Amino acid sequence: MIKEICSALLEADVNVKLVGSLRKSIKQTVNFKELAPGVNKKRLIQKAVFDELVKLVDPHAEPFKPKKGKPNVIMFVGLQGSGKTTTCTKLARHYQSRGFKSCLVCADTFRAGAFDQLKQNATKAKIPYYGSLTQTDPVVVAKEGVDKFKKERFEVIIVDTSGRHRQEQDLFDEMVQIQRAVTPDQTIMVLDASIGQQAEAQSKAFKEAADFGAIIITKTDGNANGGGAISAYVSRSRAFCR
Numbered sequence: 448m449i450k451e452i453c454s455a456l457l458e459a460d461v462n463v464k465l466v467g468s469l470r471k472s473i474k475q476t477v478n479f480k481e482l483a484p485g486v487n488k489k490r491l492i493q494k495a496v497f498d499e500l501v502k503l504v505d506p507h508a509e510p511f512k513p514k515k516g517k518p519n520v521i522m523f524v525g526l527q528g529s530g531k532t533t534t535c536t537k538l539a540r541h542y543q544s545r546g547f548k549s550c551l552v553c554a555d556t557f558r559a560g561a562f563d564q565l566k567q568n569a570t571k572a573k574i575p576y577y578g579s580l581t582q583t584d585p586v587v588v589a590k591e592g593v594d595k596f597k598k599e600r601f602e603v604i605i606v607d608t609s610g611r612h613r614q615e616q617d618l619f620d621e622m623v624q625i626q627r628a629v630t631p632d633q634t635i636m637v638l639d640a641s642i643g644q645q646a647e648a649q650s651k652a653f654k655e656a657a658d659f660g661a662i663i664i665t666k667t668d669g670n671a672n673g674g675g676a677i678s679a680y681v682s683r684s685r686a687f688c689r
């Protein structure tokens with residue numbers, strides 16, 4: 448059974464070294480020689496695997512929690528099409544349903560249609576939003592939006608930024624400028640699960656530029672390679688957004 452589980456993890460693009468250490472820890476945890484008769488071995492292995500996987504992604508740090516009664520600015524960064532806009536709205540709804548006055552700011556002036564997309568998502572989710580069809584400087588839009596919502600006493604202000612690649616220095620500089628302008632309490636990097644082992648280099652580049660505090664992995668529903676992103680992430684020892 449352990450062999451099957453390890454094969455499944457390898458198929459899901461989990462780093463081979465991680466699978467090896469996982470296998471070792473499971474074998475140490477489940478000592479077959481000393482098992483009492485009648486013990487359900489299958490259950491025991493399942494629990495050991497589950498515990499090890501949880502340990503693997505445990506950031507050993509308290510996840511970011513917004514504070515009531517004050518503005519908490521969250522900025523999203525990530526590659527093009529990784530799912531930032533979609534996830535921003537999901538997170539805004541998540542906090543809204545937990546009693547936080549939440550809103551969205553579209554600082555993506557790069558992609559035509561980005562503001563419309565955010566508007567559509569936000570309207571559907573009944574989340575107030577801010578953006579501009581005429582202002583081309585994302586730093587200005589981000590600052591205006593955050594200032595406006597702060598004045599209106601919003602508690603969770605989520606800033607969506609445009610997608611960028613680590614090779615695009617100008618876009619990276621722009622991301623840093625937005626970060627300086629809105630001084631977020633938390634920066635979240637969004638990673639598409641299908642990126643696989645590439646995630647490590649990407650997250651390293653983003654970490655060095657924007658110093659994110661958490662990662663959200665998207666599209667785990669449609670792709671079997673989520674393990675690559677997870678293992679790359681584990682190697683960078685960053686906190687998952689929970």
Ligand SMILES: Nc1nc2c(ncn2[C@@H]2O[C@H](COP(=O)(O)OP(=O)(O)OP(=O)(O)O)[C@@H](O)[C@H]2O)c(=O)[nH]1
Binds near residue numbers: 527529534665
């Ligand atoms: N299956 C699946 N699709 C998703 C998920 N998250 C986002 N998408 C889809 O992925 C596509 C890109 O998502 P966006 O939210 O626009 O990504 P983005 O990072 O804001 O894109 P840019 O602004 O161009 O950088 C859209 O078609 C989404 O519907 C997810 O968790 N699962």
